[in-house]
Amino acid sequence: MCVNPSIDFILGCKSTYFLLHIIAIHISYLAFFSAFLSALLYLIQDNNLKNKKLNSMFSRLPDLSVLDRWNYISIGLGFPVLTLSIVGGLLWLKGIAGIYWVWNTRVIYSLVLWLLYAIILHVRLSAKMRGRKVAYLSILAFFIIVFSFFSACSSR
Amino acid sequence: MKLIVLGINHKTAPVEIREKLSFSANEVIRANRSLRDTLSLSECLILSTCNRVEIYVVARDDCAGGIKRFLSKLRNIEISEFEKRLYIYEDSDAVKHLFRVAAGLDSMVIGEMEILGQVKIAYQDASESKTLGKLLNRLFQKTFNAAKKIRTETLITRGSVSVSSVTVRLSEKILGHLADKKVLVIGAGTIGEQLLRYLKKNGVKIIVVANRTYEKALVLADRFGATAIKFDDFPQDLIDADIVISSTGAPHTIIHKDDVLRLMPKRHQRPLFFIDLAVPRDIEAEVNKIDNVYLYNIDDLQKIVDENLSLRKNELDSCNEIIESAALHFKNWLVKESFTPLEMRLSPTEGEIR
Numbered sequence: 001m002c003v004n005p006s007i008d009f010i011l012g013c014k015s016t017y018f019l020l021h022i023i024a025i026h027i028s029y030l031a032f033f034s035a036f037l038s039a040l041l042y043l044i045q046d047n048n049l050k051n052k053k054l055n056s057m058f059s060r061l062p063d064l065s066v067l068d069r070w071n072y073i074s075i076g077l078g079f080p081v082l083t084l085s086i087v088g089g090l091l092w093l094k095g096i097a098g099i100y101w102v103w104n105t106r107v108i109y110s111l112v113l114w115l116l117y118a119i120i121l122h123v124r125l126s127a128k129m130r131g132r133k134v135a136y137l138s139i140l141a142f143f144i145i146v147f148s149f150f151s152a153c154s155s156r
Numbered sequence: 157m158k159l160i161v162l163g164i165n166h167k168t169a170p171v172e173i174r175e176k177l178s179f180s181a182n183e184v185i186r187a188n189r190s191l192r193d194t195l196s197l198s199e200c201l202i203l204s205t206c207n208r209v210e211i212y213v214v215a216r217d218d219c220a221g222g223i224k225r226f227l228s229k230l231r232n233i234e235i236s237e238f239e240k241r242l243y244i245y246e247d248s249d250a251v252k253h254l255f256r257v258a259a260g261l262d263s264m265v266i267g268e269m270e271i272l273g274q275v276k277i278a279y280q281d282a283s284e285s286k287t288l289g290k291l292l293n294r295l296f297q298k299t300f301n302a303a304k305k306i307r308t309e310t311l312i313t314r315g316s317v318s319v320s321s322v323t324v325r326l327s328e329k330i331l332g333h334l335a336d337k338k339v340l341v342i343g344a345g346t347i348g349e350q351l352l353r354y355l356k357k358n359g360v361k362i363i364v365v366a367n368r369t370y371e372k373a374l375v376l377a378d379r380f381g382a383t384a385i386k387f388d389d390f391p392q393d394l395i396d397a398d399i400v401i402s403s404t405g406a407p408h409t410i411i412h413k414d415d416v417l418r419l420m421p422k423r424h425q426r427p428l429f430f431i432d433l434a435v436p437r438d439i440e441a442e443v444n445k446i447d448n449v450y451l452y453n454i455d456d457l458q459k460i461v462d463e464n465l466s467l468r469k470n471e472l473d474s475c476n477e478i479i480e481s482a483a484l485h486f487k488n489w490l491v492k493e494s495f496t497p498l499e500m501r502l503s504p505t506e507g508e509i510r
Contacts, residue, residue, distance in 0.1 A: 045329070049329065050444060050450065054315075054326075063329050130427075131425065
């Protein structure tokens with residue numbers, strides 16, 4: 001992890017909000033990783049079915065319906081937890097800096113992530129999209145998480 | 157003392173002859189006893205399925221002629237009518253033959269599972285007839301073991317090998333459990349019927365049939381507890397169908413990409429599985445390119461069946477290895493026991509005759 005033991009940081013760590021933020025964000029990333037995994041398997045299985053390649057990989061992978069549900073549940077769980085984490089983060093920011101908002105990469109990434117998962121949930125719930133496209137979006141969103149991790153580390 | 161098997165199967169005889177020689181389930185026990193008593197055999201067992209009739213006997217001398225006469229008399233058929241169709245194996249060859257049969261290697265669809273159950277029933281019947289002795293008892297136990305081993309250690313039973321089972325497997329891979337899924341059948345031809353029966357066996361409950369001649373749709377619907385609709389009404393049912401089986405005699409495609417594209421929002425993008433059994437095809441090939449829509453035509457399905465069959469055939473060598481080794485074990489047992497079934501099965505009456 002990218003730990004920078006500045007005074008502020010150590011003070012901040014004692015905050016309940018910070019704790020909430022950190023715990024929640026890890027849980028949500030876990031859920032989004034699960035969504036990413038199911039999306040990846042979905043795309044492989046969908047590709048097998050479309051191209052009529054019924055190899056041993058096809059037999060071993062779960063049904064499309066199972067993968068689709070798995071993805072939906074993962075994001076459905078991850079999104080509220082991500083929201084909680086962002087709220088916790090903002091409250092913590094208010095506690096140490098006195099403001100709710102700063103324009104740094106980390107905050108922007110969080111916002112973009114939150115919007116992206118909100119969009120995925122919306123299109124899925126309103127049945128505007130399903131299957132491949134949702135899978136692509138889940139994978140894209142997870143890449144943004146990975147990206148934000150590295151950029152947060154390098155920006156410190 | 158000899159172990160002999162005499163039989164006919166789908167490879168050696170047409171159904172007209174097989175059905176003449178076959179035994180129904182309720183006459184096998186009596187036939188076993190009558191065969192043993194007529195030819196004073198030590199042990200015997202009749203295996204009769206729709207694809208084969210085989211008689212396993214343990215006897216002192218060559219009794220093939222006697223069995224032929226027994227069959228001829230019992231079934232009222234000239235020996236010459238079926239003699240050329242018969243195969244006869246003795247001792248080790250008979251053991252290997254039974255192992256092959258029970259594992260489904262001698263079946264029409266290689267590696268099929270049903271035959272093992274039929275062999276088990278034949279064994280139980282013979283057991284009930286009290287026509288089994290130490291040799292056949294042990295032989296059949298070893299047969300069940302070998303068949304199980306082949307099933308678990310090779311890939312001979314892997315993959316679906318009929319168009320119907322491939323389709324059901326695909327349906328499940330796309331849609332999950334089929335119990336709450338709706339099937340729309342377009343065209344009441346006979347091709348779709350077997351598939352429909354198979355889908356129904358796998359849990360499908362809601363079936364709708366559309367046909368140009370409404371009466372034919374009614375007849376088919378009646379047979380499957382389905383609903384018949386007018387042909388022109390089928391697009392309406394596409395909205396909530398999950399599986400569509402099309403087999404009309406139309407000279408051109410009846411379902412086009414644009415129709416399906418317009419349909420998907422109304423379906424809330426739920427997956428849709430098209431099975432096109434018609435030649436010429438009923439459904440535009442481009443339909444497969446739409447998200448959440450999967451199209452398989454009869455050639456696609458047949459190709460998967462052929463691939464699976466050839467995969468099974470690749471496994472034959474490893475199956476034969478298991479059979480050779482199991483047969484060798486059995487032979488060693490026979491030698492070790494210095495098998496003399498006559499003495500073992502000697503009943504008081506037989507003793508007196510001697």
